[in-house]
Amino acid sequence: MNQMTQAERSVQTETRDVKFECRDVQVWYGEKHALKDVGVDILDKTVTAFIGPSGCGKSTFLRCLNRMNDTIAAARVGGQMLLDGEDIYDPRVDPVQLRARVGMVFQKPNPFPKSIYDNVAYGPRIHGLAPTRADLDAVVEKSLRRAALWDDVKDRLGETGTSLSGGQQQRLCIARAIATSPEVLLMDEPCSALDPIATAQIEELIDELRDRYSVVIVTHSMQQAARVSQKTAFFHLGHLVEYASTDDIFTSPKDPRTESYITGRIG
Ligand SMILES: Nc1ncnc2c1ncn2[C@@H]1O[C@H](COP(=O)(O)OP(=O)(O)OP(=O)(O)O)[C@@H](O)[C@H]1O
Numbered sequence: 001m002n003q004m005t006q007a008e009r010s011v012q013t014e015t016r017d018v019k020f021e022c023r024d025v026q027v028w029y030g031e032k033h034a035l036k037d038v039g040v041d042i043l044d045k046t047v048t049a050f051i052g053p054s055g056c057g058k059s060t061f062l063r064c065l066n067r068m069n070d071t072i073a074a075a076r077v078g079g080q081m082l083l084d085g086e087d088i089y090d091p092r093v094d095p096v097q098l099r100a101r102v103g104m105v106f107q108k109p110n111p112f113p114k115s116i117y118d119n120v121a122y123g124p125r126i127h128g129l130a131p132t133r134a135d136l137d138a139v140v141e142k143s144l145r146r147a148a149l150w151d152d153v154k155d156r157l158g159e160t161g162t163s164l165s166g167g168q169q170q171r172l173c174i175a176r177a178i179a180t181s182p183e184v185l186l187m188d189e190p191c192s193a194l195d196p197i198a199t200a201q202i203e204e205l206i207d208e209l210r211d212r213y214s215v216v217i218v219t220h221s222m223q224q225a226a227r228v229s230q231k232t233a234f235f236h237l238g239h240l241v242e243y244a245s246t247d248d249i250f251t252s253p254k255d256p257r258t259e260s261y262i263t264g265r266i267g
Pocket residue numbers: 029032034052053054055056057058059060061072074
């Protein structure tokens with residue numbers, strides 16, 4: 001009889017739950033070695049926060065995960081990053097296709113100078129994900145609903161995205177990012193340009209998104225990391241110093257550098 005032991009079952013679950021397996025990741029900008037030997041497993045259906053002082057490499061590492069560093073001429077990336085076991089830096093991988101699977105939301109809301117509808121329809125159109133107009137309408141509505149924006153905009157889909165408030169624009173950017181049904185959503189300080197009410201709405205949304213996606217968020221706010229994430233990675237001077245459950249990082253950090261940062265002594 002093919003009966004698994006508890007240990008075998010838990011190994012299987014662990015393996016299945018890992019979305020990104022990163023080993024020995026390095027990034028150089030010209031001569032500057034900005035990220036050194038980073039190894040981390042990013043889990044599926046989990047919010048992972050990257051924290052650390054300014055310039056420690058959080059955004060650099062985030063950009064490795066969907067090859068956005070490819071767009072920076074001086075940047076050189078080394079090491080291994082596997083998405084569901086596949087090397088995302090394999091020459092056969094098309095970065096545009098990769099970015100449909102690993103979506104990104106930036107610090108400043110950056111809607112295209114197009115209508116609200118076209119902002120969300122853009123990705124599904126270029127990736128051929130919605131063959132008919134009715135399919136496209138459905139994807140746009142579903143994405144705007146998931147981004148908690150539908151009720152605000154359903155009667156003004158033809159208006160330009162930039163006519164929305166800052167918080168609404170950021171939700172529009174989230175709708176645009178999830179319209180291609182990504183598996184991973186990368187967020188680089190998504191609330192830094194928002195007021196506390198819009199921030200709370202985005203944080204609520206992040207919590208809802210994790211039932212479907214792996215979400216990775218760079219944040220300067222330790223309170224935000226504690227509120228929204230289940231796993232936290234602390235970076236310092238280009239190193240990943242500590243990676244653990246958010247509770248452990250904030251209540252019993254193992255490395256003195258982590259403790260100094262969370263108690264406000266460095267940063
Ligand atoms: N395009 C670039 N060209 C050259 N150096 C860069 C570039 N982007 C980042 N760096 C350098 O790499 C290091 C890490 O930067 P990065 O932006 O990843 O840090 P960060 O932790 O996200 O910082 P912050 O919290 O201030 O956004 C820094 O020393 C930065 O100056």
